[in-house]
Amino acid sequence: MSRKFEQLKEILGEVSDLGTAAxxxxxxxxxxxxxxxxxxxxxxxxxLGKIAQEKFISDEVGMLLEDLKNEFDxxxxxxxxxxxxxxxxxxxxxxxxxxxAEQAIVTTKAFDAWVxxxxxxxxxxxxxxxxxxxxxxxxxxxxxxxxxxxxDTLLDDYEPGMKTSEVHEIFNALRPKQVNLIKQISSAxxxxxxxxxxxxxxxxxxxxxxxxxxxFGYDWNRGRQDKAPHPFETAFSxxxxxxxxxxxxxxxxxxxxxxxxxxxxxMYEQGINPAFDRTPLSGGTSLAVHESxxxxxxxxxxxxxPFWEHFFPQIKKLFPSQLDGVSVKSFYKAINKVxxxxxxxxxDEATYNLHIMLRLELEIGMVDGSMKVKDLPxxxxxxxxxxxxxxxxxxxxxxxxxxxxxGGSIGYFSTYALGNLVSAQLWEKINKDIKNLxxxxxxxxxxxxxxxxxxxxxxxxxxxxxxxxxxKVTGSKIDPAAYVRYLxxxxxxxxxx
Ligand SMILES: [Zn+2]
Numbered sequence: 001m002s003r004k005f006e007q008l009k010e011i012l013g014e015v016s017d018l019g020t021a022a023x024x025x026x027x028x029x030x031x032x033x034x035x036x037x038x039x040x041x042x043x044x045x046x047x048l049g050k051i052a053q054e055k056f057i058s059d060e061v062g063m064l065l066e067d068l069k070n071e072f073d074x075x076x077x078x079x080x081x082x083x084x085x086x087x088x089x090x091x092x093x094x095x096x097x098x099x100x101a102e103q104a105i106v107t108t109k110a111f112d113a114w115v116x117x118x119x120x121x122x123x124x125x126x127x128x129x130x131x132x133x134x135x136x137x138x139x140x141x142x143x144x145x146x147x148x149x150x151x152d153t154l155l156d157d158y159e160p161g162m163k164t165s166e167v168h169e170i171f172n173a174l175r176p177k178q179v180n181l182i183k184q185i186s187s188a189x190x191x192x193x194x195x196x197x198x199x200x201x202x203x204x205x206x207x208x209x210x211x212x213x214x215x216f217g218y219d220w221n222r223g224r225q226d227k228a229p230h231p232f233e234t235a236f237s238x239x240x241x242x243x244x245x246x247x248x249x250x251x252x253x254x255x256x257x258x259x260x261x262x263x264x265x266x267m268y269e270q271g272i273n274p275a276f277d278r279t280p281l282s283g284g285t286s287l288a289v290h291e292s293x294x295x296x297x298x299x300x301x302x303x304x305x306p307f308w309e310h311f312f313p314q315i316k317k318l319f320p321s322q323l324d325g326v327s328v329k330s331f332y333k334a335i336n337k338v339x340x341x342x343x344x345x346x347x348d349e350a351t352y353n354l355h356i357m358l359r360l361e362l363e364i365g366m367v368d369g370s371m372k373v374k375d376l377p378x379x380x381x382x383x384x385x386x387x388x389x390x391x392x393x394x395x396x397x398x399x400x401x402x403x404x405x406x407g408g409s410i411g412y413f414s415t416y417a418l419g420n421l422v423s424a425q426l427w428e429k430i431n432k433d434i435k436n437l438x439x440x441x442x443x444x445x446x447x448x449x450x451x452x453x454x455x456x457x458x459x460x461x462x463x464x465x466x467x468x469x470x471x472k473v474t475g476s477k478i479d480p481a482a483y484v485r486y487l488x489x490x491x492x493x494x495x496x497x
Contacts, residue, residue: 005071011058011061013279015056018049018055029041053092057089077273080464103408106132113126114405121397133408133410137366138367149165149368150367151364152164159288174480182388185350188495188497191334195322198252199252200252202252204318209259212259217267217446218263226245231245232244238269238274257298260298260302267453271458271459281461289419289470291415296423300423300427301449303332304441332494333494344359356413361383362379363411367410377399426474433452
């Protein structure tokens with residue numbers, strides 16, 4: 001291997017080390033930092049980010065990338081590593097460092113304003129700050145060559161290669177089907193779930209969550225689960241992939257599903273080719289593909305009947321009084337209860353994507369200027385009525401509920417919905433390849449499933465772009481048909497549609 005390639009890999013390795021060190025500071029901030037540590041931590045993170053950025057966009061990296069352009073067979077890992085590094089480099093070079101500094105200041109203030117606005121349920125407090133954020137985002141887009149749609153540039157940061165027109169096409173096909181399904185469900189006999197909201201012992205729920213994800217195949221020798229305000233997954237190398245979780249008294253079993261979700265992300269990271277560590281090919285290929293893994297373990301596995309046919313006797317033994325008189329069937333129905341609700345993060349599988357589509361339409365409107373920030377609360381409420389048949393009583397439970405926009409993250413939301421779609425596409429393929437998967441799940445066996453995901457998805461890390469990978473594995477690009485089939489079948493059985 002050429003000396004120049006080794007030289008480049010060494011620099012990229014150091015850039016990656018700075019990034020993972022920052023991630024570790026972030027993990028600590030959420031898990032164990034005392035409350036007063038925030039200001040210093042912000043400075044530490046800014047310093048690490050600045051050093052990493054300077055190291056990465058140096059002329060030396062630029063020259064090495066140029067010299068190595070045609071060095072390797074295009075199908076080799078080395079060529080993909082160079083391709084991804086060159087793309088990241090070209091992007092990073094376009095954004096002036098003064099802009100990054102300004103963005104940090106604007107979003108810090110916007111975040112504080114959002115917290116206050118949400119607390120007082122008053123959008124007018126957040127409005128001028130969101131207007132500044134939108135201006136910044138539009139300026140960011142202007143650093144790049146014109147795309148078909150300005151939103152393409154933003155989307156590309158989260159879903160490399162994905163176009164706004166593709167997302168539109170997918171969501172336009174999906175929306176009427178989901179709206180129709182929800183209408184049918186709302187006129188059917190409703191499901192009882194009161195036993196899910198009784199008092200459950202936190203330690204027992206937490207330990208049971210670990211029993212489940214151990215069985216999934218989450219490797220504790222290379223991972224851990226800690227308590228934090230929000231569940232998330234973070235990786236510092238293929239051998240150190242951590243998850244966090246929380247316990248909510250009024251929704252105690254959510255801890256189980258969060259553990260399944262985050263372990264899905266984590267098993268993806270644990271499964272990536274170790275040779276990709278400290279290179280641009282480390283980590284999952286995109287947010288949507290990442291979310292397809294977490295959603296698969298949480299929903300397609302963890303909210304399925306075969307899964308609970310195995311685990312229900314165990315949870316019933318742990319909580320005999322809470323689940324007294326409850327059958328596995330009624331438990332299964334309860335954890336899949338559909339209820340149009342105001343808050344995205346609490347939404348069930350049938351309604352979740354509609355929350356996303358609404359946000360996508362608003363984001364596109366903000367970015368291309370067809371919607372004014374001041375009109376967002378009204379537009380939000382109108383769309384909530386149209387899609388879910390409910391009207392938020394206030395802005396805190398409406399347009400102000402998510403943190404993303406205050407941090408300048410515009411372009412992110414659609415990846416959640418796309419992840420759902422990919423999970424169902426993969427699931428159909430997996431069930432063709434593993435004929436008795438339901439029986440295996442019913443027996444509490446997940447090794448063949450994890451092995452399949454490992455071989456087809458995980459091992460490749462960032463080698464393939466998301467649409468390329470999905471096409472390679474399933475034979476088609478991201479497509480809503482499998483998800484619609486999955487939802488329709490599942491809810492027709494549960495609600496007798
Ligand atoms: Zn996730």
